[in-house]
Amino acid sequence: MTTFTDWDIVRNLLLAARWTLLLSLAAFIGGGVLTIPLMLMRLSRRRWLKLGIRAYSNLFQGTPLLMQLFLAFFGLALFGIDVSPWLAAALALTLFTSAFLVDIWCGSIDALPKGQWEASRCLGLGFGQTLLRVMAPQAIRIAIAPTVGFSVQVIKGTALASIIGFIELTKAGAMLTNVTFQPFKVFGLVALGYFLMCYPLSHFSHYLEKKFHATDNH
Amino acid sequence: MPLITINRVQKYYGQNHVLKGIDLDIDQGEVVSIIGRSGSGKSTLLRCINGLEGYQEGSIKLGGMTVTNRESQAREISRSIGMVFQSFNLFPHMTALQNVMLAPRRVLGIKAAECRELAELMLNKVGLGDRLDYYPANLSGGQQQRVAIARALAMDPKVLLCDEITSALDPELVGEVLKVLEKLAAEGMTLILVTHEMNFARDIGDRIVFMHQGKIWEQGESHQLFAQPQTAELKQFIASVRGLGDN
Numbered sequence: 001m002t003t004f005t006d007w008d009i010v011r012n013l014l015l016a017a018r019w020t021l022l023l024s025l026a027a028f029i030g031g032g033v034l035t036i037p038l039m040l041m042r043l044s045r046r047r048w049l050k051l052g053i054r055a056y057s058n059l060f061q062g063t064p065l066l067m068q069l070f071l072a073f074f075g076l077a078l079f080g081i082d083v084s085p086w087l088a089a090a091l092a093l094t095l096f097t098s099a100f101l102v103d104i105w106c107g108s109i110d111a112l113p114k115g116q117w118e119a120s121r122c123l124g125l126g127f128g129q130t131l132l133r134v135m136a137p138q139a140i141r142i143a144i145a146p147t148v149g150f151s152v153q154v155i156k157g158t159a160l161a162s163i164i165g166f167i168e169l170t171k172a173g174a175m176l177t178n179v180t181f182q183p184f185k186v187f188g189l190v191a192l193g194y195f196l197m198c199y200p201l202s203h204f205s206h207y208l209e210k211k212f213h214a215t216d217n218h
Numbered sequence: 219m220p221l222i223t224i225n226r227v228q229k230y231y232g233q234n235h236v237l238k239g240i241d242l243d244i245d246q247g248e249v250v251s252i253i254g255r256s257g258s259g260k261s262t263l264l265r266c267i268n269g270l271e272g273y274q275e276g277s278i279k280l281g282g283m284t285v286t287n288r289e290s291q292a293r294e295i296s297r298s299i300g301m302v303f304q305s306f307n308l309f310p311h312m313t314a315l316q317n318v319m320l321a322p323r324r325v326l327g328i329k330a331a332e333c334r335e336l337a338e339l340m341l342n343k344v345g346l347g348d349r350l351d352y353y354p355a356n357l358s359g360g361q362q363q364r365v366a367i368a369r370a371l372a373m374d375p376k377v378l379l380c381d382e383i384t385s386a387l388d389p390e391l392v393g394e395v396l397k398v399l400e401k402l403a404a405e406g407m408t409l410i411l412v413t414h415e416m417n418f419a420r421d422i423g424d425r426i427v428f429m430h431q432g433k434i435w436e437q438g439e440s441h442q443l444f445a446q447p448q449t450a451e452l453k454q455f456i457a458s459v460r461g462l463g464d465n
Contacts, residue, residue: 045289113305113307115303115305115307116307116309118270118301118303118307119301119303119307119308119309119366121270121289121292121296122268122270122292122295122296122299122300122301122370123296123320123321123325123369123370123373124292124293124295124296124297124321124325124326124373125320125321125324125325126292126293127289129324129325133320133324134309134320137311138309138310138311
């Protein structure tokens, strides 16, 4: 039986952390891209589209991420669609991310004065032009801090993907515990790994919040 | 033929009957002030004229076009009607120049260099030639409102609607905005003003329209209307407005 040195543990965790980062990145980018059409639908004047998007975000916000992962992994398999843990995790996390981002982004646009829409309309700017040139530049300042803050939730959320067998940081920790019998040390290192990924983002989010808050009140 | 023809316009907000059959014609080059208590429907009428609000019955015609609040019509309306708001509604992330340039550039498709020239001309016209690169946050209320006027004028509208545009200003800043309107009136611009500045309405306007309870209660030539109000409601309104006649 091979023995694991501390370096072996750290090395394996670092290798697995790449997958945590990659999954987070995929979920965040996928979620961001998916949010754009969702946001347009929710900002549209068609009531059933608005309600549909609201139902979508309520559904994903109101159910545990773990259930969403199970449904993506086992549920799709029931329909004969064979999904890998990676694909299921990326899919579930993308949907989960977009359900929150659509709220953050639309909320940021709704927070702007209604007069901005009216002035744009009176000048003859269309919906797309108004969104792109008038609303978005202002809304981004409001949205950026909560968006970066939410990315922390996504990173931590990837830990659940370990349960459907995707080997990322948490799963690697569980496997290393099984061979080393040192759960405290291993999971301590796992926690440290998450902290090192999340803390800079939280800090950055606070920084952005302060920065934009300060410039709003000049 | 009048520039704007408003014919028996009725508007409801749910059960609330806000405009009860408005008939009003406005000629090219005319300056019309709409006065009345808050809630009399004067701002709503203005917002119907430029399609920001819809109405249930009657018609509002401008040139050959019937104005509605359909979004697809907004672009066409913007070529004829300019609007200045009480709350300025400048775009805070753009400089004065960029605020004025945006619509000519993106709606009319005028080349950037020409838009810049046009915007400079408009800002000069409102006396802000030295504030081109200022952001709204660094301008006074009066200056912001003048940028808003320049922004509306840059689309070369046939008529300019002003919705209580001095109401949000500190008293000492009102004059500079009214001066711009006087200048526009003198140049022959068609103006429709909803205003609480009674002295100004009397002196700048050709005609004053007094609205009460969703109707045009009384209207007439400016000085005469104030000197000889016919209805009890207008008499009461004039009496309740401080400062009228102090000059």
